[in-house]
Amino acid sequence: DIQMTQSPSSLSASVGDRVTITCQASEDISNYLNWYQQKPGKAPKLLIYDVSNLERGVPSRFSGSGSGTDFTFTISSLQPEDFATYYCQQYDDLLWTFGQGTKVESK
Amino acid sequence: QVTLKESGPVLVKPTETLTLTCTVSGSSFSNGRMGVSWIRQPPGKALEWLAHIFSNDEISYSTSLKSRVTLSKDTSKSQVVLTMTNMDPVDTATYYCARTPFYFYHMDVWGTGTTVTVSS
Numbered sequence: 001d002i003q004m005t006q007s008p009s010s011l012s013a014s015v016g017d018r019v020t021i022t023c024q025a026s027e028d029i030s031n032y033l034n035w036y037q038q039k040p041g042k043a044p045k046l047l048i049y050d051v052s053n054l055e056r057g058v059p060s061r062f063s064g065s066g067s068g069t070d071f072t073f074t075i076s077s078l079q080p081e082d083f084a085t086y087y088c089q090q091y092d093d094l095l096w097t098f099g100q101g102t103k104v105e106s107k
Numbered sequence: 108q109v110t111l112k113e114s115g116p117v118l119v120k121p122t123e124t125l126t127l128t129c130t131v132s133g134s135s136f137s138n139g140r141m142g143v144s145w146i147r148q149p150p151g152k153a154l155e156w157l158a159h160i161f162s163n164d165e166i167s168y169s170t171s172l173k174s175r176v177t178l179s180k181d182t183s184k185s186q187v188v189l190t191m192t193n194m195d196p197v198d199t200a201t202y203y204c205a206r207t208p209f210y211f212y213h214m215d216v217w218g219t220g221t222t223v224t225v226s227s
Contacts, residue, residue, distance in 0.1 A: 032213075034212075034213040043205075043220055044203075045217075046214060050211075087153065087154055089156075089214075091213075095170065098154040099153070
């Protein structure tokens with residue numbers, strides 16, 4: 001099974017900061033790499049699918065990039081509502097895997 | 108507009124079998140144009156994918172749990188049922204079902220989740 005290594009596990013940032021989270025796959029994966037946001041007590045919310053496609057209604061300050069085994073998720077200017085935990089997720093050969101999550105906290 | 112809702116017991120005893128139901132509202136389920144996954148999240152921990160039923164009724168299971176998990180679908184009731192045997196306290200978690208759109212592999216609509224505690 002493909003393993004996803006997400007980093008950092010947590011970070012502290014201020015409103016307006018640029019935030020970057022990375023996800024590394026244990027082997028080369030296709031473009032089925034997605035990013036989710038989860039707030040406490042809530043279900044995850046899809047932000048980015050297939051590496052770089054913004055889900056409908058998601059602000060353009062969120063973006064994704066990468067290929068092969070290395071992928072990046074960026075918030076260009078952190079907003080108060082963006083403090084949350086973010087997960088990457090991959091799909092390959094009938095199996096899905098989530099990263100361990102990155103908690104974005106207020107500095 | 109598709110919505111998903113999980114239902115099932117709040118508390119199960121160790122060694123018991125858990126049965127959870129995901130009820131889907133919206134036409135894409137009945138016309139076979141969506142898949143449904145089950146995902147769980149232990150308290151304070153990461154998301155873990157459990158199983159998926161594709162629009163063609165093919166089913167896939169997590170490698171680590173495939174001996175304990177069974178997925179089935181009742182199209183007439185718009186339901187996907189997850190069964191997990193031999194429950195243990197480490198299976199205490201919030202269990203979510205989520206939709207994958209036809210021909211895609213991301214989960215764009217999630218249920219609100221149902222919390223299951225395993226304790227004697």
